[in-house]
Amino acid sequence: MRKVYQMILQSVFLVALSLVLLVAIISFLPNFFIADSKYQKILAESQTKEVMIKQSKEVEMKKMVSDTNAKLLLLHATSTPSAPKLFREILESRPSGVFITSFSYDFIAKKGSAAFPGITVSGTAENRSELLSFVESLNKNKSFSSVDLPISNLISDTNVSYTLNITVAPLNTK
Numbered sequence: 001m002r003k004v005y006q007m008i009l010q011s012v013f014l015v016a017l018s019l020v021l022l023v024a025i026i027s028f029l030p031n032f033f034i035a036d037s038k039y040q041k042i043l044a045e046s047q048t049k050e051v052m053i054k055q056s057k058e059v060e061m062k063k064m065v066s067d068t069n070a071k072l073l074l075l076h077a078t079s080t081p082s083a084p085k086l087f088r089e090i091l092e093s094r095p096s097g098v099f100i101t102s103f104s105y106d107f108i109a110k111k112g113s114a115a116f117p118g119i120t121v122s123g124t125a126e127n128r129s130e131l132l133s134f135v136e137s138l139n140k141n142k143s144f145s146s147v148d149l150p151i152s153n154l155i156s157d158t159n160v161s162y163t164l165n166i167t168v169a170p171l172n173t174k
Helices: 002-077 081-092 127-139
Strands: 100-107 116-128 143-146 158-168
Touching: 002 143, 081 116, 081 127, 100 127, 116 127, 127 143, 127 158
Parallel strands: none
Antiparallel strands: 100 116, 116 158, 143 158
């Protein structure tokens, strides 16, 4: 009988131990699900941030490529004749009644953000027709893509003060 009593005691102990383990497992399940939920949320956030970082790197790369292209356009635009050669061509196109007091060579921003070399020429002309002849001569020159004479320079008939804005043509368009 003692053996039966020990077996019953052992059985009751095992059932009680099983119940305690079952209660422990059940009590830890909500914590497990909460932790798993937080893990999944953090994982999703980190994946979203990784995508955002990749996109920002792509934007930075696109900006870098755009900046490089702009610099290449600038370099391409600078493939023009030298300034002394251009100044010589302007002086040779000048009629005898036109006097030049200053030259200025710089890069001029045009539509589309590319910069092209330009020359500003200032001076006086004995009369309006001499000045118009000078502008026409410069317009015919293939080294220049445009010659702008503001209309305000044509107000007087004699002793005309003028300022010309000349855009230099790239070498490959000749």
